[in-house]
Amino acid sequence: MLNELRxxxxxxxxITNHVVSNFQANGLLALGVSPVMGDEEQEVAELTxxxxxxxxxxxxxxxxxxxxxxxxxxxxxxxxxxxxxDPVGAGATxxxxxxxxxxxxxxxxxxxRCNAGELAAIAGANWQAHGVDAGEGEGDIAELAKQVxxxxxxxxxxxxxxDVVTDGEQMEWVTAGHPLMASVTGMGCLLSAVLxxxxxxxxxxxxxxxxxxxxxxGIAGERAAQSASAPGSFQLNFLDELSTxxxxxLYEQ
Numbered sequence: 001m002l003n004e005l006r007x008x009x010x011x012x013x014x015i016t017n018h019v020v021s022n023f024q025a026n027g028l029l030a031l032g033v034s035p036v037m038g039d040e041e042q043e044v045a046e047l048t049x050x051x052x053x054x055x056x057x058x059x060x061x062x063x064x065x066x067x068x069x070x071x072x073x074x075x076x077x078x079x080x081x082x083x084x085x086d087p088v089g090a091g092a093t094x095x096x097x098x099x100x101x102x103x104x105x106x107x108x109x110x111x112x113r114c115n116a117g118e119l120a121a122i123a124g125a126n127w128q129a130h131g132v133d134a135g136e137g138e139g140d141i142a143e144l145a146k147q148v149x150x151x152x153x154x155x156x157x158x159x160x161x162x163d164v165v166t167d168g169e170q171m172e173w174v175t176a177g178h179p180l181m182a183s184v185t186g187m188g189c190l191l192s193a194v195l196x197x198x199x200x201x202x203x204x205x206x207x208x209x210x211x212x213x214x215x216x217x218g219i220a221g222e223r224a225a226q227s228a229s230a231p232g233s234f235q236l237n238f239l240d241e242l243s244t245x246x247x248x249x250l251y252e253q
Contacts, residue, residue, distance in 0.1 A: 001204065001212055006032035010052035010200040013076075014193055015039045015069050017059025017088065020186030023235075027190040030242040033197045044068045048075040053196040057189050058099055059088035066099055073107035082110040082199040086192035090114070091121025109154045110199060111210060113192040116141050119158050123148050142171060155206060157195065159188060163214045165207060172211045176218025183231040184238070191217050194242075 011034045016024055021037050028035040038047045041064065048054055054076040056069045076083050085107075087100040100122060103109065114122070123144045142164050149156040150168030158164045163174040181187045191214075198213035199206060220241040228234035 001198070001201070001209065002216060004201065005197060008052075008200065009033055010197055011036060011050060012053050012055055012193055012196050012200075013038070013044075013048050013051035013072065014055045014057070015044065015065060015072055016055065016057040016189060016193070017061075019059060020057075020189040023184075023186040024190045024193050026239060027242055028193055028197065030239045031194060031197060032243070035193070039065050039068045041068050041071060044072040045075040048072045048081075049079060051076075051081060052200040053082045053084065055084045055086070055193040055196040056103065057086040057088060057192060058090075058096060058103075059086075059189060061096065061099055069103060070106060073103065077108050082196060083107055084111045084113055084192050084196040084199065085109045086113050086189060087118045087122065088189070090118040097121055104152045104154070109152065110206070111155045111157060111192075111195060112148065112152070113157045113159070113188070113195055115188065116158060116160055119144055119148060119156065142166070146171070155210060157210055157214065159191065159214070163218070165210050165214065167207060170207050172207060174211055174214040174218060176215050176222060178218075178221045178225040180225045180228060180231060180234045181221045181238075184235045187221075187238075 012028055014024055014035055014037050025035040025037055036047055038044060054072055073083055085103055090097050090100045125144055141158055145156040145158050145164050145166045146168050149166050155167045165172040194217060195210055195213045198209050220238060224234055224237035224241045228237050
């Protein structure tokens with residue numbers, strides 16, 4: 001799957017937040033795919049028309065970027081390419097939550113990639129989160145994920161100590177990663193774009209594809225941490241792992 005992805009070199013259109021855009025673009029390039037980061041309303045439909053997947057990230061959302069997401073999303077639907085939504089800090093403000101729910105309602109979101117706090121906000125569950133952090137609360141994350149996936153007719157991937165992937169019926173778990181991954185801004189944002197790249201194979205089963213992408217990403221984090229002394233060195237090592245990691249390594253873990 002990974003070798004085929006690199007051979008196809010899909011173009012991923014990212015409408016993302018300005019905090020992570022450079023890291024996200026470099027991560028996709030390291031993976032072996034092509035990023036385009038335009039978010040101007042007048043060109044996003046055209047850019048999406050050239051792309052193989054669309055990755056939406058509300059981290060630094062504005063009215064302009066939100067409108068661009070809607071325009072690009074409709075262009076993606078018209079072309080029939082995957083749309084990945086990263087609802088960064090969905091529960092931090094009412095504005096963000098309304099924006100996420102509108103995107104989920106108006107667009108055919110292929111994958112909602114979120115943390116536990118964001119999922120709980122979307123599901124309306126009782127949860128305490130701080131800003132964009134996952135936070136903590138009461139509730140069965142797997143059950144909440146199934147409910148949201150079923151309600152919005154999408155696949156939900158909830159990342160944390162154990163990742164959960166579900167389409168409302170089928171359920172998969174992934175245990176891979178390292179605590180240093182939480183010390184680098186944009187790791188989750190880049191993951192969403194990487195999963196968008198994985199979803200560009202029209203013949204692959206989507207649950208399996210997302211699970212494989214999560215596992216690849218987590219193992220890359222584990223390997224990057226082996227020779228990292230702090231978040232700065234980890235970030236550089238992680239980009240190198242995305243670039244050099246071979247598919248066979250996935251099956252050695």
